[in-house]
Amino acid sequence: MNDNFIVEKLNRLAELNDAYGRLAIEKEQNINSLIPAELKAQIEFTEGTYKEAAGELNFQIEALQSEISEYVVSIGATVTGESIMAVYNKGRVTWDNKGLEGYSVAHPELLSLRKVGNPYVTFRSVGHDKG
Numbered sequence: 001m002n003d004n005f006i007v008e009k010l011n012r013l014a015e016l017n018d019a020y021g022r023l024a025i026e027k028e029q030n031i032n033s034l035i036p037a038e039l040k041a042q043i044e045f046t047e048g049t050y051k052e053a054a055g056e057l058n059f060q061i062e063a064l065q066s067e068i069s070e071y072v073v074s075i076g077a078t079v080t081g082e083s084i085m086a087v088y089n090k091g092r093v094t095w096d097n098k099g100l101e102g103y104s105v106a107h108p109e110l111l112s113l114r115k116v117g118n119p120y121v122t123f124r125s126v127g128h129d130k131g
Contacts, residue, residue, distance in 0.1 A: 013123075 035043070072079055072086045079086045104110040
């Protein structure tokens with residue numbers, strides 16, 4: 001099978017993604033060029049004053065989420081607050097697919113219980129260095 005047409009489309013997709021990224025950078029640079037240096041310094045100072053507080057709040061949030069998660073798992077039930085719900089989810093069941101396929105050779109009735117989902121596509125970056 002000749003995949004050249006789809007490789008060309010993937011290359012075009014990469015070009016469009018790169019162009020989108022460059023456009024976002026250009027937009028940010030143009031907006032930043034409109035901001036006077038004194039105002040930029042004030043913005044950076046203001047961002048710095050909130051950074052430590054935001055980090056502390058994030059730490060507290062993560063610690064509380066961990067504590068809540070441990071409790072919800074221990075009781076095995078969803079708990080609902082006024083605006084947030086901690087939803088209990090049973091652990092996922094997984095099977096040794098390779099082992100079951102081997103077992104199904106001797107027990108073909110097992111295959112009637114097998115369900116195969118629809119194929120799907122995800123996109124990932126290829127690990128090339130552009131530098």
